[in-house]
Amino acid sequence: MTTPKIPADTSADVRERARAIPEAAVARLAVYLRVLSGMAEQGVTTISSEELAGAAGVNSAKLRKDLSYVGSYGTRGVGYDVEVLVSHIERILGLTRKHSVAVVGIGNLGHALANYGGFPSRGFPVAALFDIDPDLTGVPVGGIPVHHIDDITSVCAEREVSIGVIATPPQAAQAVCDRLVSAGVQCILNFAPVVLQVPDYVEVRKVDLAVEMQILSFHVARRADQAAGDVVNGVGVDGVVIRP
Amino acid sequence: MTTPKIPADTSADVRERARAIPEAAVARLAVYLRVLSGMAEQGVTTISSEELAGAAGVNSAKLRKDLSYVGSYGTRGVGYDVEVLVSHIERILGLTRKHSVAVVGIGNLGHALANYGGFPSRGFPVAALFDIDPDLTGVPVGGIPVHHIDDITSVCAEREVSIGVIATPPQAAQAVCDRLVSAGVQCILNFAPVVLQVPDYVEVRKVDLAVEMQILSFHVARRADQAAGDVVNGVGVDGVVIRP
DNA sequence: ACGTGTGAAAATATTCACAGCC
DNA sequence: GGCTGTGAATATTTTCACACGT
Incomplete structure (x- = not known):
């Protein structure tokens, strides 16, 4: 059965x-x-x-x-x-559907995202922008007016936002995430360096610059250690090994 | 032996x-x-x-x-x-070393990266900025003057840049990458939506917004299909399934 | 001939489950 | 009693290699 x-x-x-x-x-x-x-x-x-x-x-x-x-x-x-x-x-990939995007946090990164041409051209129209700063409310960024964050629920519902992008400072990220989720958003792209806690049915992807840098750092270190080790073991390394 | x-x-x-x-x-x-x-x-x-x-x-x-x-x-x-x-x-992770970073491409994203506080505070000082636009040369962004891209080799060598960040338009990315590599940079973080071709000894990490969005899109689609399938199979789904 | 499509094998990664130590 | 550290078991992903269709 x-x-x-x-x-x-x-x-x-x-x-x-x-x-x-x-x-x-x-x-x-x-x-x-x-x-x-x-x-x-x-x-x-x-x-x-x-x-x-x-x-x-x-x-x-x-x-x-x-x-x-x-x-x-x-x-x-x-x-x-x-x-x-x-x-x-x-x-x-489900690209026959349209996926409206909301960007929350209109700082440097939020600006860049709002202006990023790659989204709309590929079926991901930026349908709304949000920020907590009342001075930004109504100001157009990349042609789209910024809403106050308190309007997330109504605006997201009205515009059928299916993907929420979090570009806020880390302290605000979890609260913003909770709001997006309660507004019915089930997919989140998180740029804040925080591990978001979400219900099972919500899909989160993260872009974490610090983590990326640290992974690169690890490889630099590994390489250096390896070179050192090779030299010690006499495995023929010509000097400081910059370009094998 | x-x-x-x-x-x-x-x-x-x-x-x-x-x-x-x-x-x-x-x-x-x-x-x-x-x-x-x-x-x-x-x-x-x-x-x-x-x-x-x-x-x-x-x-x-x-x-x-x-x-x-x-x-x-x-x-x-x-x-x-x-x-x-x-x-x-x-x-x-090799964080006891200092890893100087160069950002190439000072558009919206480059600005955001140059101003991003997360890098310096975690041992990744932004040591240099580059752009191809001569009008930007010398202009300080986030407190650091922009160099012309033709100076990559000398500036990267002088400042011992170990990580290059590519934030250029896609058309320019491979050329910039080649220049970074020939300047001795062995780790690259690529924001341009292009697959970079590099020698084996170079480590590349990519941050690809379009890909992230499409992965989320896939999950939206999978979920929708699943809901549809469940309804068809009569596996007890209450309505349109927005919040299980 | 040529290059796809795919089972089967190999390599990786994750999870289990419990011995060992505080 | 409680929690780490880790081999062994399991699951997943990648690679191989070759049958098959065009």
């Missing part, structure tokens, strides 16, 4: 497939999509897994596996039709 | 360990570090894996495994000393 035999490939077929796509593969699909769009603009109509993989910075086996999650839309012995692949990836 | 028995836990001990830490664990360590720093500021001196895990948004088994990559610095039955843990994580 809880295991009703094999569900017999119905329309829920796409859904089943979508559920199974690993998160890492989803991220890569978005990259492939961008590369493919660029190709299409340049008039390329067909591409092989090898070429696409090279342009996307992955190996071709991984690329083919990733594409297989989307479906089998290549032609053996030939490659993939760029247009076809673009439309199937867009479908899987 | 190339395998000189077990290296007998010498100073290369930290190096060995560092090499083995999975990338995902490194990213989490940076998060733990921030949480721990916050704890320390609030006067917390000791913390259990359960508490720290909760604050960092992971489960405690994973946290303990991650910390075990750093070393065994906890006390059984008690927990971890916050200060001790902070200093060990900092060491592993």
